[in-house]
Amino acid sequence: MNNTAYFPGCSLKAEASDYERSAAAVMEALGQPLEELERWTCCGTVYSLTDDDLMHQLASVRNLIRAQECGAEEIVTLCSMCFNTLKRSKVFIEQDAARLETVNAFMDEEPDYEGGIEVFHLLEILRDQVGFESIEGRVTRPLSGLRVAPYYGCTLLRPREIGIDEPDTPMILQDFIRTLWATPVEFAFQAECCGTYQIVDTPEMVLEKSHRILSSAMRAGAEVMVTSCPLCMHNLRLCYEELRSSLPEKRELSIVYWTQLAAIAFEVETGELPASMDKLLEGLPTSMELVR
């Protein structure tokens, strides 16, 4: 195992498999293929807010132990939710020796967690370790003129201690979009919550939120929206179909994972794209066409 263990999380193996496929292809192209953790469990899904409930930290810590045991020093995730849960657990458990001890004592079938495994989102790795410059160098099909709205949602940015960028004025996705030669389209609700699991119980509320997010991006002129979270993706795509007729613009909005955008620009495996995205790309020359 190299230094960095890739933690997929459950959604990436099911509904969000396009996310994983495109990310794997992109990292392969950058010469740093993702190496999946051998045995992993669900991240815990929702970070528990009760600070005396160690039970709900077990899932995360167990994954940190698995990384530790295969000799990795850091974990990288794609799903923002997994990132958030794992990293908050790590911070919570490492802050207080007593907590760590209790959790280790409970999981006596595993080696102790010794602390110190870093948790990163893949975007951070690209920005801080690979460097956006080298990504730019790998682009074969520049996305010139494509107007892309960066949708952050909450879990990449909040709470501040674990966020990958400034919670109120994040730049990382915009910078990334520029790296691919596309044009970032800033909009007011880019860090607004998508409504998460409320989609099950109170879908009206999620629809209202999505309406705000989608229409503000479209008004700002976006043709594409990128996200880093399978749950946001699920809600946004669902609501987009539902709200189609009431959205401000006739024009279509293609919602894709940020790694899919990179895969298009690298001309590698993208996973399935929405039909509207294929249409948008028709006007964009491929490397072959550029050469000619």
Place this chain on the structure above:
Amino acid sequence: MSIPSENTIRIYVMGSAYEVPRGLTIMDAMEHAGWRFTRGAGCRSGFCGACSTVYRHEGDYRLRFVLACQTEAEDGMYLVQLPFTPAPRVSYTLAALNPDENVLLQHYPEIARCVSCNTCTKACPQDIEVMDYVQAALRGDIAQTASLSFDCIQCGLCSMRCPADIKHYHMAQMARRVYGRYMSPITEHLEERIVEIEKGVYAEEVDALVKMTRGELEEIYAARVVE
């Protein structure tokens, strides 16, 4: 009650002490002590999961989980049996379901409550990685759920212990059936043979054999070429 000797041990069945010979399974030891099972014994060979037993060693805080028919009784065991698990199972029509990655979660949504505490694995007398198969189910990996749970004898101990009230073994049974039906390829020559039999390809030959005398059959048998 006499003191345990070299050839005997003392066990405690639901708190009461009994002296029994060494070298018996827990099941045999309890019978020796005078229990006659209706619950708690089935196959007596480790295949049916009827004899789920919880015990603790004198002086130890930890509960342990075994099959009474497969485990030798030891001195100082405090024993109780859990022969029934009130775990609901979900009915389904295998032929009609959509075997996609959500099928297990749809039927057993409570698997999403798993906190990865691994208590189920520690309770499994078959040494199955129970948590791992629940986790595989959660991410829609039916093949992995099926293969990790293959040795499950549905004893119910995992479900009795799970803080998230997950019904592991029912869910896993469903996973194995979905895998068997939809993901494991059918061998072609099986279908061919069924068609042949339906068409009566072998009827004449077998009819002739049916009518043969013992002597005739003996001759054919003796001339068999063993593959």
Place this chain on the structure above:
Amino acid sequence: MREAIARVEATRPARLQAGPPPAMTPAEREKVLAEFHPDYKAEKKRELGIGVSAGNVVPNEVADMLEAHLLVDPAKIDLSRVDYDVDVLIIGGGGAGTVAAIFAHQEGIPAENILIVTKLRHGDCNSTMAQGGIQAADRPEDSPAIHYIDVMGGGHYENKPELVQAMVDDGPEIIRWHEELGVMYDKENGEYMEAHGGGTSRKRMHSCKDYTGKAIFNPIRDEARNLGIPTLEFSPVIELLLDVEGKAAGAITYNLETGEYRVIRAKATVLATGGFGRMHIQNFPTTNHYGATADGLVIAYRAGAKLLDMDSVQYHPTGVAYPSAILGQLATEKLRSQGAVPINADGEAFVYPLEPRDVEAAAIIRECWSREKGIETATGVRGVWLDTPMIDEIHGEGTIKDWLAAMWTMWNRHGIDITKDPALVYPTLHYQNGGVEIEADGETSVPGLFAGGEVEGGVHGKNRLMGNSLLGYNVFGRRAGIAAAKWAKKKKSKIKTLSLQHAVDFEQQLADAGIETDLQSPMLLPDYRSKSVLERSLGRFI
């Protein structure tokens, strides 16, 4: 023990080179059987004195059960109050019974008009315990005709030909049905991994690792549950009911926990109570489940059903001989079909490992008690080695742990690692070869009573081959279920007044024949309490 094992290890490389010893000639087989097989001891059997098959020879222990007093005085039973009134009653929630229930339903009987009654839990049965495999002639190199010859030869040509024909013809279709139920058969590159079993001339043993029984039965039970077929557990049948015309008409059950009886009226009854290993014939230990006590034979015989081939009993050649805690539990034939060979105290291979079961068992008994080349344990049990480490030597490391996990776990729980050391084995009581005589659709000699599975007689003749009873319970469970459903739909199945007169008459016959006995039957469960407890028992609450 270690020294004895060293002798096995010393000869292993040469034996691996040379291959197993050759199979016996028919004459050699006859000789070893006659001299050493328990079935050939005339003094251990006797003729039945009463009933429709009077004169048939059966093991003493079975005769004792068939000629015992009723468990309950019929006068105590009120037949006017019917607790369950169904179309098809299935007695026995094992393999054959559950298959019968599913097919009765497919044949048009609504789930709620079917009832499975069973002794313990639904699934506490021999069917879950099978390890090795199930036969079906589906490979191009094989055919139903070849399968037929193997079955007849194995059964000493005494099988009922039309039953064997039914079994070999239905085999491939049963496997397909299992596929539809989602049974996870072992496959490699999309093809079944089919192996030999004792007495087979083609590889036709389909397996699900060494959990074949469970892996087949559990989906079947799951399907019955999906269909909503009602099941009454912990309620063994203690007597069949007839109506005044002599047709099968249901049964009386006994609740093992509350002691209550229940009256079940049924238009058709399927007997699927399995075998009799727990009779411990000739004091052999057994591989069978706790409830394998010949109840089906007893109740059917009293109701007038004929028996067949009850003189022969199957002893599995390789039961566990050490450790004593698991004495008599099964060491699957698959161990031998994958290369393990029986070895004597001198480290010699003395028998072809895949002889028919009766021959293999007799040869092991001869080695231990006549040639004196057995290995004796501290508790005085004799056995021979089964050289299990050969399996990994032949097929590669990991084969045992991957494909024989149940076996590995069983011994490992007692500190024996069969990948490294051989295991000590000796024959164990395994299968009831004969039983209630049936016709090809499961009909018995009592109208309205059908039977399938280990309780039936005729399919396997005097000796069953491995893999044919799993097939048999499916084939005849299915046929019996369908025939029962068809019968229940006919006008003539209408039940007249219920009666236990046959049971009353049976008591009379016992008296008339001058048979004196303290025993009552069916046995329901063996009693393994220690003598010291029983001698002092006042039996107030138990």
